[in-house]
Amino acid sequence: MIKVGNRRTRNTFIRLPWSLYKDDPMWVPPLLFERNTHLSPENPYFEHAACCFWIAYRNEKPVGRISAQIDRLYLDRHRDDTGFWGMLEAEDNIETFQILLNTAENWLRGQGMARARGPFSLSINQECGVLVAGFNTPPSIMMGHARPYYRSHIEECGYGKTIDLLAYIIDANFSHSAAMQMIIKRAKSRVQTRTLRKSQFQEDMNIIQSIFNDAWSENWGFVPFTQKEFEHLAKDLKLLIDEKLVSIAEVNGAPAAFMVLIPNINEVIRDFNGRLLPFGWLKLLWRLKVKYPETARIPLMGVLRKYQESPLGAMLAYRVIDDLQEPTVNRGIKKVELSWILEDNIGMRNIIENIGGSVYKTYRIYSKNL
Structure with missing residues (x-):
C-alpha cells in the first residue's frame, strides 16, 4: 500500500x-x-x-x-x-x-x-x-x-x-394521468414557474441551493451544501445547463421548488478516453450543438419542507416536472434518469412511479462498526 x-x-x-x-x-x-x-x-x-x-x-x-x-x-x-x-x-x-x-x-x-x-x-x-x-x-x-x-x-x-x-428511468414524452392533469390544473392558479435566468445565473443558483438544503434537511445522511461547494458545482455545470431545462416554482412570488435537468454527456464523451485536450472541448461543444444526447439526468430537485406533506407539495413537484417536459422532448431527449432517490423516500418514489418511472439501477451504501 x-x-x-x-x-x-x-x-x-x-x-x-x-x-x-x-x-x-x-x-x-x-x-x-x-x-x-x-x-x-x-x-x-x-x-x-x-x-x-x-x-x-x-x-x-x-x-x-x-x-x-x-x-x-x-x-x-x-x-x-x-x-x-x-x-x-x-x-x-x-x-x-x-x-x-x-x-x-x-x-x-x-x-x-x-x-x-x-x-x-x-x-x-x-x-x-x-x-x-x-x-x-x-x-x-x-x-x-x-x-x-x-x-x-x-x-x-x-x-x-x-x-x-x-x-429511475422514464420516457421523456410520458403520458399525463388524469390525476396528474387535475393536480397541474389546480396548481396553475397557485403556482407560477419560470426558467433559469442566465443573466442572473448566480442569484438563481443561490435560490436552488437554499431550496435544496431545506428540502433535503431531514433526509438520511444529509449534509448541506456550503456556499462555496454549490458555487463550485454550478461552475462545473454551467456549460451544460440549458436555462429552458431548469424550472423554479414560486408560491405567492416566493421560490418554493425547483428541478434541474442536464444532458447526459456520458453519451458523447465515451471515445474521449478521459481527455478534453487538445480537441476534446471542440468535439464536446460540437456534439452538444449538432447531436444533442438522447438521454438526460435530473440530479437536483427539491420542494420546501413546509409544503412537502401538503397537497401544495404534490402540486409543486408535478408542476416543475410538467414545466420541463416540452423543452426536454423538443431537445430530442428520449429517456431521463431521476437519481438518486433514497429507497425510503416514498413520497418522491410515488410521484415518479405515477408518471411511469421505474427503477433501473440500484446503488448501495454499506456500514461497519469499528
Missing part, C-alpha cells in the same frame, strides 16, 4: 480504473481534468473534511485504490462518530479489498471514529453508493459504475447494507 502524496501518485490513483474496466463496454472513462479538480485543493469539500488516499500494488502494478474521509459538517449535524470511505476501485480479489478497506478503517479508527460507511466519493452530495443492480447500461453523468464482484467482496469484509439509492 502506498499513500498518495504527490502529483505522480495522484495521477496513478486517478488513472487506475482504466486498467480495471478496459474490457467493460458499459464503463465510461471520466474526464481526467474533472477528476484532478475533484481531488485538488480547489474542491471546497476539503475546507470541512480531512481525507487520505491509498493505492494497493501487486508485483509493482497498481490493482486497487481507496479514500478515507472525515466530514466535520456531517459530525456536527449527526454526532454519531461515523467516518467514510470511497473512491474504491479494485481487481477481483478479496485480499485486495480486505487490505484497502482495512487501511481505510484503521485510519478512521485512529481519528476516533466508531463506524465506517461508504462508498462516498467524496461526500453524499457527490458520487456515492456502489452499483449492485443495473450493470447492463452505462452510468449517467455524475453517477458511478462497478462490476458485480464489488458487492460480494465488500460484504465479505464485514459490511452490511445501510440504505439503497435508486436511479
